[in-house]
Amino acid sequence: MRLKAIILNTFIESIRDRILVVLLVVGLILMASSKFIKPLALGEEAKIIKDLGLSAINFISVLVAILIGGRLVYKEIEKRTIYLVLSKPIKRWEFIFGKYLGQMLLLFLVVLLLTTFFGIILLITNTKGDYFLLLPNLLLLFQLSIITSLAIFFSTFSTPLTASIFTFIMYFIGHLTRDLKALAQIAKSPIVKGISNFLYYLLPNLANFDIKGKVVHEIPLFPSQIYLPIIYALIWTIALLYFSFLIFQKKDF
Amino acid sequence: MRALKIIIIFLLFLFIFFLQKEIDKERKVSLREILLQELMYFPSGKFLKEVALEYDNLLSDFVWLRAIQYYGFHLVTDRKYDYLFHIFDILTILDERFSGAYHFASFSLSWDAKKPDSALYLLKRGLTSDPFNWQHYFDIGFINYMIIKDYEKAGYYFYLAAQMPNTWRIAERWAAFAYGKSPKKEFSEILWQDIYNSTDNPQLKKIAKRGLKVLKRERDLEYLQKAVDQFIKEKKRSPNSLLELYKEGYIDSIPKEPFGYFYKIKNGKVIYTKK
Numbered sequence: 002m003r004l005k006a007i008i009l010n011t012f013i014e015s016i017r018d019r020i021l022v023v024l025l026v027v028g029l030i031l032m033a034s035s036k037f038i039k040p041l042a043l044g045e046e047a048k049i050i051k052d053l054g055l056s057a058i059n060f061i062s063v064l065v066a067i068l069i070g071g072r073l074v075y076k077e078i079e080k081r082t083i084y085l086v087l088s089k090p091i092k093r094w095e096f097i098f099g100k101y102l103g104q105m106l107l108l109f110l111v112v113l114l115l116t117t118f119f120g121i122i123l124l125i126t127n128t129k130g131d132y133f134l135l136l137p138n139l140l141l142l143f144q145l146s147i148i149t150s151l152a153i154f155f156s157t158f159s160t161p162l163t164a165s166i167f168t169f170i171m172y173f174i175g176h177l178t179r180d181l182k183a184l185a186q187i188a189k190s191p192i193v194k195g196i197s198n199f200l201y202y203l204l205p206n207l208a209n210f211d212i213k214g215k216v217v218h219e220i221p222l223f224p225s226q227i228y229l230p231i232i233y234a235l236i237w238t239i240a241l242l243y244f245s246f247l248i249f250q251k252k253d254f
Numbered sequence: 255m256r257a258l259k260i261i262i263i264f265l266l267f268l269f270i271f272f273l274q275k276e277i278d279k280e281r282k283v284s285l286r287e288i289l290l291q292e293l294m295y296f297p298s299g300k301f302l303k304e305v306a307l308e309y310d311n312l313l314s315d316f317v318w319l320r321a322i323q324y325y326g327f328h329l330v331t332d333r334k335y336d337y338l339f340h341i342f343d344i345l346t347i348l349d350e351r352f353s354g355a356y357h358f359a360s361f362s363l364s365w366d367a368k369k370p371d372s373a374l375y376l377l378k379r380g381l382t383s384d385p386f387n388w389q390h391y392f393d394i395g396f397i398n399y400m401i402i403k404d405y406e407k408a409g410y411y412f413y414l415a416a417q418m419p420n421t422w423r424i425a426e427r428w429a430a431f432a433y434g435k436s437p438k439k440e441f442s443e444i445l446w447q448d449i450y451n452s453t454d455n456p457q458l459k460k461i462a463k464r465g466l467k468v469l470k471r472e473r474d475l476e477y478l479q480k481a482v483d484q485f486i487k488e489k490k491r492s493p494n495s496l497l498e499l500y501k502e503g504y505i506d507s508i509p510k511e512p513f514g515y516f517y518k519i520k521n522g523k524v525i526y527t528k529k
Binding site for chain 2: 038041042043044045048049052053056059060172173176177180207208210211213214217218220
Protein backbone atom coordinates (compact mmCIF):
# COMPACT_ATOMS: atom_id res chain seq x y z
CA MET A 2 0.00 0.00 0.00
CA ARG A 3 2.84 2.38 0.95
CA LEU A 4 4.76 1.28 -2.13
CA LYS A 5 1.68 1.87 -4.25
CA ALA A 6 1.39 5.40 -2.92
CA ILE A 7 4.99 6.21 -3.87
CA ILE A 8 4.57 4.64 -7.31
CA LEU A 9 1.42 6.67 -7.99
CA ASN A 10 2.93 9.82 -6.59
CA THR A 11 6.05 9.46 -8.76
CA PHE A 12 3.96 8.67 -11.81
CA ILE A 13 1.60 11.62 -11.35
CA GLU A 14 4.48 13.98 -10.69
CA SER A 15 6.36 12.81 -13.78
CA ILE A 16 3.33 13.00 -16.01
CA ARG A 17 2.85 16.63 -14.99
CA ASP A 18 6.34 17.46 -16.21
CA ARG A 19 6.14 19.79 -19.20
CA ILE A 20 9.21 18.22 -20.76
CA LEU A 21 7.23 15.00 -21.21
CA VAL A 22 4.67 16.73 -23.40
CA VAL A 23 7.40 18.38 -25.46
CA LEU A 24 9.19 15.07 -25.99
CA LEU A 25 6.00 13.26 -26.91
CA VAL A 26 5.09 15.91 -29.46
CA VAL A 27 8.61 15.70 -30.94
CA GLY A 28 8.26 11.91 -31.14
CA LEU A 29 4.89 12.11 -32.87
CA ILE A 30 6.20 14.69 -35.36
CA LEU A 31 9.25 12.52 -36.04
CA MET A 32 7.09 9.52 -36.83
CA ALA A 33 4.58 11.50 -38.85
CA SER A 34 7.42 12.93 -40.96
CA SER A 35 7.99 9.46 -42.42
CA LYS A 36 4.78 9.96 -44.43
CA PHE A 37 6.37 12.94 -46.17
CA ILE A 38 9.71 11.22 -46.70
CA LYS A 39 7.90 8.43 -48.55
CA PRO A 40 7.99 9.99 -52.04
CA LEU A 41 11.74 10.61 -51.75
CA ALA A 42 12.67 7.12 -50.65
CA LEU A 43 12.93 5.52 -54.11
CA GLY A 44 11.46 2.13 -53.27
CA GLU A 45 12.73 1.96 -49.69
CA GLU A 46 9.66 3.53 -48.06
CA ALA A 47 8.84 0.55 -45.84
CA LYS A 48 12.35 0.39 -44.41
CA ILE A 49 12.51 4.13 -43.76
CA ILE A 50 9.07 4.24 -42.12
CA LYS A 51 9.96 1.31 -39.83
CA ASP A 52 13.44 2.65 -39.02
CA LEU A 53 12.12 6.11 -38.28
CA GLY A 54 9.22 4.82 -36.17
CA LEU A 55 11.27 2.43 -34.07
CA SER A 56 14.11 4.93 -33.63
CA ALA A 57 11.70 7.71 -32.60
CA ILE A 58 10.12 5.47 -29.95
CA ASN A 59 13.59 4.56 -28.72
CA PHE A 60 15.01 8.07 -28.76
CA ILE A 61 12.06 9.76 -27.05
CA SER A 62 11.66 7.18 -24.31
CA VAL A 63 15.40 7.22 -23.57
CA LEU A 64 15.26 11.02 -23.28
CA VAL A 65 12.24 10.77 -20.96
CA ALA A 66 14.10 8.22 -18.82
CA ILE A 67 17.23 10.39 -18.64
CA LEU A 68 15.66 13.83 -18.21
CA ILE A 69 12.81 12.96 -15.88
CA GLY A 70 14.64 10.11 -14.13
CA GLY A 71 17.55 12.40 -13.28
CA ARG A 72 15.48 14.52 -10.92
CA LEU A 73 13.41 11.79 -9.29
CA VAL A 74 15.16 11.60 -5.95
CA TYR A 75 17.01 14.88 -5.85
CA LYS A 76 13.80 16.86 -6.35
CA GLU A 77 12.41 15.35 -3.17
CA ILE A 78 15.60 16.31 -1.30
CA GLU A 79 15.74 19.81 -2.79
CA LYS A 80 12.09 20.57 -2.06
CA ARG A 81 12.52 18.97 1.34
CA THR A 82 9.44 16.82 0.75
CA ILE A 83 11.68 13.86 1.58
CA TYR A 84 11.38 14.75 5.26
CA LEU A 85 7.65 14.56 5.02
CA VAL A 86 7.77 11.24 3.18
CA LEU A 87 10.30 9.61 5.47
CA SER A 88 8.53 10.81 8.58
CA LYS A 89 5.80 8.36 7.55
CA PRO A 90 6.33 4.64 8.17
CA ILE A 91 8.05 4.20 4.80
CA LYS A 92 11.23 2.20 4.49
CA ARG A 93 14.02 3.69 2.46
CA TRP A 94 14.13 0.77 0.01
CA GLU A 95 10.41 1.23 -0.54
CA PHE A 96 11.05 4.85 -1.46
CA ILE A 97 13.76 3.93 -4.02
CA PHE A 98 11.83 0.99 -5.43
CA GLY A 99 8.61 3.01 -5.57
CA LYS A 100 10.38 5.78 -7.49
CA TYR A 101 11.74 3.20 -9.92
CA LEU A 102 8.35 1.53 -10.48
CA GLY A 103 6.57 4.87 -10.86
CA GLN A 104 9.05 5.95 -13.49
CA MET A 105 8.81 2.58 -15.27
CA LEU A 106 5.03 2.89 -15.34
CA LEU A 107 5.40 6.26 -17.03
CA LEU A 108 7.93 4.87 -19.53
CA PHE A 109 5.67 1.93 -20.27
CA LEU A 110 2.84 4.31 -21.13
CA VAL A 111 5.17 6.49 -23.25
CA VAL A 112 6.33 3.44 -25.23
CA LEU A 113 2.74 2.20 -25.53
CA LEU A 114 1.48 5.54 -26.81
CA LEU A 115 4.30 5.94 -29.32
CA THR A 116 3.94 2.32 -30.47
CA THR A 117 0.22 2.85 -31.05
CA PHE A 118 1.00 5.92 -33.11
CA PHE A 119 3.63 3.93 -35.00
CA GLY A 120 0.96 1.31 -35.77
CA ILE A 121 -1.34 4.02 -37.09
CA ILE A 122 1.47 5.35 -39.32
CA LEU A 123 2.02 1.83 -40.68
CA LEU A 124 -1.69 1.54 -41.45
CA ILE A 125 -1.94 4.97 -43.07
CA THR A 126 1.09 4.36 -45.27
CA ASN A 127 0.02 0.79 -46.13
CA THR A 128 3.32 -0.53 -44.84
CA LYS A 129 3.51 -4.24 -44.20
CA GLY A 130 4.25 -4.98 -40.57
CA ASP A 131 3.52 -7.68 -38.01
CA TYR A 132 3.90 -8.38 -34.30
CA PHE A 133 7.60 -9.03 -34.90
CA LEU A 134 7.98 -5.23 -34.98
CA LEU A 135 6.99 -5.08 -31.30
CA LEU A 136 10.07 -7.03 -30.16
CA PRO A 137 12.49 -4.05 -30.25
CA ASN A 138 10.07 -2.13 -28.03
CA LEU A 139 9.90 -5.01 -25.57
CA LEU A 140 13.69 -4.99 -25.26
CA LEU A 141 13.61 -1.19 -25.16
CA LEU A 142 11.57 -1.35 -21.94
CA PHE A 143 14.32 -3.45 -20.36
CA GLN A 144 16.98 -1.07 -21.61
CA LEU A 145 14.94 1.73 -20.07
CA SER A 146 14.89 -0.20 -16.82
CA ILE A 147 18.71 0.00 -16.68
CA ILE A 148 18.70 3.67 -17.70
CA THR A 149 16.08 4.52 -15.06
CA SER A 150 18.06 2.67 -12.41
CA LEU A 151 21.18 4.54 -13.48
CA ALA A 152 19.31 7.85 -13.31
CA ILE A 153 17.98 7.02 -9.82
CA PHE A 154 21.44 5.92 -8.75
CA PHE A 155 23.04 9.21 -9.88
CA SER A 156 20.07 11.13 -8.57
CA THR A 157 20.76 9.92 -5.03
CA PHE A 158 23.98 11.92 -4.78
CA SER A 159 23.96 14.61 -7.49
CA THR A 160 21.86 17.46 -8.82
CA PRO A 161 19.24 16.71 -11.54
CA LEU A 162 21.39 18.21 -14.29
CA THR A 163 24.51 16.30 -13.25
CA ALA A 164 22.51 13.08 -12.82
CA SER A 165 21.06 13.48 -16.32
CA ILE A 166 24.51 14.18 -17.79
CA PHE A 167 26.00 11.17 -15.99
CA THR A 168 23.14 8.97 -17.17
CA PHE A 169 23.51 10.22 -20.72
CA ILE A 170 27.26 9.51 -20.64
CA MET A 171 26.54 6.01 -19.35
CA TYR A 172 23.99 5.55 -22.14
CA PHE A 173 26.59 6.66 -24.68
CA ILE A 174 29.29 4.42 -23.22
CA GLY A 175 26.80 1.58 -22.90
CA HIS A 176 26.49 1.52 -26.67
CA LEU A 177 30.24 1.62 -27.27
CA THR A 178 31.48 -1.07 -24.91
CA ARG A 179 32.02 -3.44 -27.85
CA ASP A 180 35.02 -1.26 -28.69
CA LEU A 181 36.53 -2.13 -25.33
CA LYS A 182 36.21 -5.80 -26.23
CA ALA A 183 37.79 -5.10 -29.61
CA LEU A 184 40.60 -3.20 -27.90
CA ALA A 185 41.19 -6.13 -25.55
CA GLN A 186 41.46 -8.43 -28.54
CA ILE A 187 43.98 -6.37 -30.46
CA ALA A 188 46.00 -4.96 -27.54
CA LYS A 189 49.44 -6.46 -27.06
CA SER A 190 49.98 -5.22 -23.53
CA PRO A 191 48.40 -7.55 -20.95
CA ILE A 192 47.62 -4.53 -18.75
CA VAL A 193 45.62 -2.79 -21.50
CA LYS A 194 43.98 -6.11 -22.30
CA GLY A 195 43.07 -6.65 -18.65
CA ILE A 196 41.71 -3.13 -18.11
CA SER A 197 39.70 -3.22 -21.36
CA ASN A 198 38.18 -6.58 -20.50
CA PHE A 199 37.45 -5.44 -16.94
CA LEU A 200 35.68 -2.29 -18.13
CA TYR A 201 33.81 -4.24 -20.80
CA TYR A 202 32.19 -6.47 -18.21
CA LEU A 203 31.88 -3.74 -15.58
CA LEU A 204 29.90 -1.26 -17.69
CA PRO A 205 26.33 -2.00 -18.81
CA ASN A 206 26.25 -3.13 -22.42
CA LEU A 207 23.18 -1.44 -23.85
CA ALA A 208 23.90 -2.63 -27.40
CA ASN A 209 22.48 -5.98 -26.25
CA PHE A 210 19.01 -4.50 -26.51
CA ASP A 211 19.27 -3.16 -30.04
CA ILE A 212 17.48 -5.51 -32.43
CA LYS A 213 15.77 -2.82 -34.52
CA GLY A 214 17.93 -3.46 -37.60
CA LYS A 215 17.36 -7.21 -37.47
CA VAL A 216 13.61 -6.82 -37.09
CA VAL A 217 13.33 -4.30 -39.93
CA HIS A 218 15.32 -6.61 -42.23
CA GLU A 219 13.20 -9.55 -41.05
CA ILE A 220 16.22 -11.54 -39.88
CA PRO A 221 15.06 -14.45 -37.70
CA LEU A 222 16.02 -14.07 -34.03
CA PHE A 223 17.00 -16.80 -31.61
CA PRO A 224 14.97 -16.87 -28.37
CA SER A 225 18.23 -16.28 -26.51
CA GLN A 226 18.57 -12.91 -28.25
CA ILE A 227 15.43 -11.89 -26.39
CA TYR A 228 15.53 -13.60 -23.01
CA LEU A 229 19.25 -13.19 -22.25
CA PRO A 230 19.15 -9.37 -22.53
CA ILE A 231 16.00 -9.40 -20.36
CA ILE A 232 17.77 -11.35 -17.60
CA TYR A 233 20.81 -9.09 -18.06
CA ALA A 234 18.62 -5.99 -17.57
CA LEU A 235 16.93 -7.41 -14.49
CA ILE A 236 20.26 -8.16 -12.80
CA TRP A 237 21.63 -4.70 -13.64
CA THR A 238 18.45 -3.08 -12.37
CA ILE A 239 18.57 -4.98 -9.07
CA ALA A 240 22.27 -4.11 -8.63
CA LEU A 241 21.80 -0.40 -9.38
CA LEU A 242 18.73 -0.05 -7.19
CA TYR A 243 20.59 -1.81 -4.40
CA PHE A 244 23.54 0.64 -4.74
CA SER A 245 21.06 3.53 -4.78
CA PHE A 246 19.48 2.19 -1.60
CA LEU A 247 22.89 1.88 0.09
CA ILE A 248 23.76 5.49 -0.72
CA PHE A 249 20.30 6.70 0.20
CA GLN A 250 20.43 4.83 3.49
CA LYS A 251 23.60 6.65 4.50
CA LYS A 252 21.95 10.03 3.96
CA ASP A 253 20.91 11.78 7.11
CA PHE A 254 17.36 13.05 6.83
CA MET B 255 7.26 57.03 -31.13
CA ARG B 256 5.29 53.81 -31.49
CA ALA B 257 5.14 54.23 -35.25
CA LEU B 258 8.93 54.61 -35.31
CA LYS B 259 9.36 51.31 -33.47
CA ILE B 260 7.08 49.57 -35.95
CA ILE B 261 9.01 51.09 -38.85
CA ILE B 262 12.34 49.95 -37.36
CA ILE B 263 11.04 46.39 -36.90
CA PHE B 264 9.58 46.41 -40.41
CA LEU B 265 12.88 47.64 -41.88
CA LEU B 266 14.82 45.00 -39.99
CA PHE B 267 12.59 42.27 -41.38
CA LEU B 268 12.86 43.75 -44.83
CA PHE B 269 16.63 43.71 -44.48
CA ILE B 270 16.55 40.07 -43.35
CA PHE B 271 14.31 39.21 -46.30
CA PHE B 272 16.72 40.70 -48.85
CA LEU B 273 19.72 39.23 -47.10
CA GLN B 274 18.18 35.75 -47.26
CA LYS B 275 17.36 36.24 -50.93
CA GLU B 276 20.99 37.16 -51.56
CA ILE B 277 22.22 34.10 -49.67
CA ASP B 278 19.84 31.86 -51.67
CA LYS B 279 21.12 33.36 -54.90
CA GLU B 280 24.69 32.54 -53.89
CA ARG B 281 23.62 29.01 -53.07
CA LYS B 282 21.86 28.52 -56.36
CA VAL B 283 25.00 29.39 -58.26
CA SER B 284 27.27 27.05 -56.35
CA LEU B 285 24.92 24.25 -55.35
CA ARG B 286 27.21 21.67 -56.92
CA GLU B 287 30.23 23.03 -55.07
CA ILE B 288 28.30 22.99 -51.82
CA LEU B 289 27.27 19.41 -52.43
CA LEU B 290 30.84 18.40 -53.17
CA GLN B 291 32.25 20.28 -50.21
CA GLU B 292 29.72 18.67 -47.92
CA LEU B 293 30.64 15.25 -49.17
CA MET B 294 34.35 15.87 -48.83
CA TYR B 295 33.80 16.35 -45.12
CA PHE B 296 31.38 13.45 -44.84
CA PRO B 297 33.10 11.29 -42.26
CA SER B 298 33.85 7.62 -42.73
CA GLY B 299 31.08 5.11 -42.27
CA LYS B 300 32.93 3.41 -39.43
CA PHE B 301 33.11 6.66 -37.49
CA LEU B 302 29.47 7.48 -38.15
CA LYS B 303 28.40 4.01 -37.05
CA GLU B 304 30.12 4.55 -33.72
CA VAL B 305 28.61 7.94 -33.01
CA ALA B 306 25.18 6.91 -34.25
CA LEU B 307 24.86 4.59 -31.22
CA GLU B 308 21.72 2.53 -31.79
CA TYR B 309 20.42 4.81 -34.53
CA ASP B 310 22.77 3.63 -37.28
CA ASN B 311 19.91 2.22 -39.35
CA LEU B 312 18.03 5.50 -39.19
CA LEU B 313 21.18 7.37 -40.17
CA SER B 314 21.61 5.03 -43.13
CA ASP B 315 18.12 6.07 -44.30
CA PHE B 316 19.15 9.72 -44.28
CA VAL B 317 22.33 8.88 -46.20
CA TRP B 318 20.12 6.94 -48.65
CA LEU B 319 18.04 10.07 -49.29
CA ARG B 320 21.29 11.98 -49.73
CA ALA B 321 22.58 9.39 -52.20
CA ILE B 322 19.43 9.68 -54.33
CA GLN B 323 19.72 13.46 -54.22
CA TYR B 324 23.39 13.32 -55.25
CA TYR B 325 22.75 10.82 -58.04
CA GLY B 326 19.73 12.74 -59.35
CA PHE B 327 21.58 16.07 -59.31
CA HIS B 328 24.51 14.74 -61.34
CA LEU B 329 22.27 12.75 -63.65
CA VAL B 330 20.64 15.93 -64.89
CA THR B 331 23.80 18.09 -64.81
CA ASP B 332 27.35 16.91 -65.49
CA ARG B 333 27.00 13.11 -65.13
CA LYS B 334 30.09 13.05 -62.93
CA TYR B 335 29.69 10.84 -59.89
CA ASP B 336 32.98 11.34 -58.05
CA TYR B 337 31.54 10.81 -54.58
CA LEU B 338 28.90 8.21 -55.33
CA PHE B 339 31.06 5.33 -54.10
CA HIS B 340 31.95 7.26 -50.95
CA ILE B 341 28.25 7.77 -50.14
CA PHE B 342 27.31 4.14 -50.77
CA ASP B 343 30.35 2.98 -48.84
CA ILE B 344 29.16 4.95 -45.80
CA LEU B 345 25.58 3.85 -46.30
CA THR B 346 26.39 0.15 -46.44
CA ILE B 347 28.67 0.35 -43.42
CA LEU B 348 25.87 1.98 -41.43
CA ASP B 349 23.37 -0.65 -42.52
CA GLU B 350 25.14 -3.75 -43.79
CA ARG B 351 21.86 -5.33 -44.86
CA PHE B 352 20.38 -2.46 -46.83
CA SER B 353 19.63 -4.61 -49.86
CA GLY B 354 18.03 -1.84 -51.92
CA ALA B 355 21.10 0.37 -51.49
CA TYR B 356 23.48 -2.36 -52.71
CA HIS B 357 21.25 -2.98 -55.72
CA PHE B 358 21.05 0.69 -56.63
CA ALA B 359 24.78 1.15 -56.00
CA SER B 360 25.64 -1.78 -58.26
CA PHE B 361 23.80 -0.20 -61.19
CA SER B 362 24.62 3.46 -60.67
CA LEU B 363 28.29 2.79 -59.96
CA SER B 364 28.91 0.34 -62.78
CA TRP B 365 26.77 1.98 -65.49
CA ASP B 366 26.70 5.69 -64.71
CA ALA B 367 29.92 6.21 -62.79
CA LYS B 368 31.74 3.58 -64.89
CA LYS B 369 33.22 2.04 -61.79
CA PRO B 370 32.24 -1.64 -61.93
CA ASP B 371 35.10 -2.57 -59.60
CA SER B 372 33.74 -0.29 -56.88
CA ALA B 373 30.28 -1.81 -57.33
CA LEU B 374 31.75 -5.33 -57.07
CA TYR B 375 33.67 -4.32 -53.95
CA LEU B 376 30.48 -3.14 -52.24
CA LEU B 377 28.49 -6.19 -53.31
CA LYS B 378 31.15 -8.62 -52.11
CA ARG B 379 31.34 -6.79 -48.80
CA GLY B 380 27.57 -7.04 -48.60
CA LEU B 381 27.86 -10.81 -48.95
CA THR B 382 30.01 -11.05 -45.83
CA SER B 383 27.13 -9.79 -43.70
CA ASP B 384 24.30 -11.24 -45.78
CA PRO B 385 25.64 -14.39 -47.45
CA PHE B 386 22.22 -15.72 -48.52
CA ASN B 387 21.11 -12.63 -50.40
CA TRP B 388 20.48 -13.82 -53.98
CA GLN B 389 20.28 -10.23 -55.22
CA HIS B 390 23.96 -9.57 -54.40
CA TYR B 391 25.09 -12.69 -56.30
CA PHE B 392 22.84 -11.82 -59.20
CA ASP B 393 24.14 -8.25 -59.39
CA ILE B 394 27.77 -9.44 -59.32
CA GLY B 395 26.91 -11.85 -62.14
CA PHE B 396 25.13 -9.10 -64.05
CA ILE B 397 28.11 -6.70 -63.87
CA ASN B 398 30.44 -9.47 -65.00
CA TYR B 399 28.11 -10.39 -67.85
CA MET B 400 27.15 -6.96 -69.16
CA ILE B 401 30.17 -4.78 -68.39
CA ILE B 402 33.27 -6.83 -67.68
CA LYS B 403 32.23 -9.55 -70.16
CA ASP B 404 33.66 -12.29 -67.99
CA TYR B 405 30.99 -14.85 -68.87
CA GLU B 406 32.43 -17.67 -66.86
CA LYS B 407 32.44 -15.60 -63.68
CA ALA B 408 29.00 -14.24 -64.53
CA GLY B 409 27.68 -17.77 -64.96
CA TYR B 410 29.18 -18.78 -61.63
CA TYR B 411 27.52 -15.92 -59.74
CA PHE B 412 24.18 -16.37 -61.52
CA TYR B 413 24.33 -20.01 -60.58
CA LEU B 414 25.01 -19.09 -56.92
CA ALA B 415 22.11 -16.61 -57.03
CA ALA B 416 19.86 -19.40 -58.28
CA GLN B 417 20.77 -21.55 -55.27
CA MET B 418 19.82 -18.93 -52.67
CA PRO B 419 16.51 -18.92 -50.77
CA ASN B 420 13.62 -16.88 -52.23
CA THR B 421 15.63 -16.32 -55.37
CA TRP B 422 14.46 -15.01 -58.68
CA ARG B 423 13.57 -18.00 -60.85
CA ILE B 424 15.25 -16.39 -63.84
CA ALA B 425 18.70 -16.54 -62.20
CA GLU B 426 19.26 -20.10 -63.35
CA ARG B 427 18.48 -19.12 -66.93
CA TRP B 428 20.96 -16.27 -66.73
CA ALA B 429 23.56 -18.74 -65.49
CA ALA B 430 22.87 -21.01 -68.45
CA PHE B 431 23.08 -18.07 -70.88
CA ALA B 432 26.34 -16.83 -69.38
CA TYR B 433 28.00 -20.24 -69.34
CA GLY B 434 26.83 -20.69 -72.93
CA LYS B 435 28.95 -17.70 -73.90
CA SER B 436 31.95 -18.85 -71.86
CA PRO B 437 34.43 -21.62 -72.64
CA LYS B 438 32.57 -23.83 -70.14
CA LYS B 439 29.65 -24.61 -72.41
CA GLU B 440 29.05 -27.99 -70.78
CA PHE B 441 27.89 -26.15 -67.62
CA SER B 442 25.39 -24.30 -69.72
CA GLU B 443 24.04 -27.54 -71.12
CA ILE B 444 23.65 -29.04 -67.65
CA LEU B 445 21.81 -25.93 -66.43
CA TRP B 446 19.46 -25.78 -69.43
CA GLN B 447 18.71 -29.46 -69.02
CA ASP B 448 18.11 -28.91 -65.33
CA ILE B 449 15.70 -26.06 -66.03
CA TYR B 450 13.89 -28.17 -68.62
CA ASN B 451 13.48 -31.13 -66.27
CA SER B 452 12.52 -29.18 -63.16
CA THR B 453 9.64 -27.14 -64.52
CA ASP B 454 6.07 -27.79 -65.56
CA ASN B 455 5.78 -24.34 -67.06
CA PRO B 456 5.48 -24.90 -70.85
CA GLN B 457 6.93 -21.47 -71.62
CA LEU B 458 9.98 -22.15 -69.48
CA LYS B 459 10.38 -25.58 -71.07
CA LYS B 460 10.34 -23.87 -74.48
CA ILE B 461 13.04 -21.41 -73.40
CA ALA B 462 15.20 -24.21 -71.97
CA LYS B 463 14.76 -26.24 -75.14
CA ARG B 464 15.78 -23.27 -77.23
CA GLY B 465 18.84 -22.74 -75.00
CA LEU B 466 19.84 -26.36 -75.52
CA LYS B 467 19.39 -26.01 -79.27
CA VAL B 468 21.51 -22.84 -79.42
CA LEU B 469 24.21 -24.68 -77.52
CA LYS B 470 24.05 -27.63 -79.89
CA ARG B 471 24.36 -25.32 -82.88
CA GLU B 472 27.36 -23.58 -81.37
CA ARG B 473 28.98 -26.94 -80.64
CA ASP B 474 28.21 -28.22 -84.17
CA LEU B 475 29.67 -25.10 -85.75
CA GLU B 476 32.80 -25.42 -83.65
CA TYR B 477 33.14 -29.13 -84.52
CA LEU B 478 32.64 -28.59 -88.25
CA GLN B 479 34.92 -25.56 -88.38
CA LYS B 480 37.73 -27.58 -86.80
CA ALA B 481 37.30 -30.25 -89.45
CA VAL B 482 37.27 -27.64 -92.25
CA ASP B 483 40.45 -26.02 -90.89
CA GLN B 484 42.14 -29.42 -90.75
CA PHE B 485 41.02 -30.15 -94.34
CA ILE B 486 42.39 -26.83 -95.61
CA LYS B 487 45.65 -27.43 -93.79
CA GLU B 488 46.14 -30.85 -95.37
CA LYS B 489 44.62 -30.38 -98.85
CA LYS B 490 45.56 -26.71 -99.32
CA ARG B 491 42.01 -25.95 -100.47
CA SER B 492 38.59 -25.45 -99.02
CA PRO B 493 36.18 -28.43 -99.05
CA ASN B 494 33.29 -28.07 -101.50
CA SER B 495 30.67 -29.39 -99.10
CA LEU B 496 30.12 -31.08 -95.76
CA LEU B 497 29.56 -34.29 -97.67
CA GLU B 498 33.11 -34.11 -98.94
CA LEU B 499 34.33 -33.66 -95.37
CA TYR B 500 32.36 -36.72 -94.37
CA LYS B 501 33.55 -38.82 -97.32
CA GLU B 502 37.17 -37.88 -96.65
CA GLY B 503 36.71 -38.96 -93.01
CA TYR B 504 37.15 -35.58 -91.36
CA ILE B 505 33.79 -35.88 -89.60
CA ASP B 506 31.87 -38.91 -88.33
CA SER B 507 28.49 -37.63 -89.45
CA ILE B 508 26.82 -34.45 -90.70
CA PRO B 509 25.01 -32.96 -87.72
CA LYS B 510 21.43 -31.75 -88.08
CA GLU B 511 20.91 -28.04 -87.47
CA PRO B 512 18.55 -27.98 -84.44
CA PHE B 513 16.31 -25.13 -85.69
CA GLY B 514 15.70 -26.70 -89.11
CA TYR B 515 18.37 -24.71 -90.96
CA PHE B 516 21.29 -26.26 -92.84
CA TYR B 517 25.02 -26.12 -92.22
CA LYS B 518 27.04 -24.95 -95.19
CA ILE B 519 30.65 -24.12 -96.03
CA LYS B 520 31.22 -20.67 -97.50
CA ASN B 521 34.77 -19.45 -98.23
CA GLY B 522 36.25 -21.85 -95.68
CA LYS B 523 33.78 -20.86 -92.95
CA VAL B 524 30.95 -23.01 -91.64
CA ILE B 525 27.64 -21.16 -91.48
CA TYR B 526 23.96 -22.03 -91.18
CA THR B 527 21.42 -20.96 -93.77
CA LYS B 528 17.80 -21.57 -94.71
CA LYS B 529 18.77 -23.53 -97.80
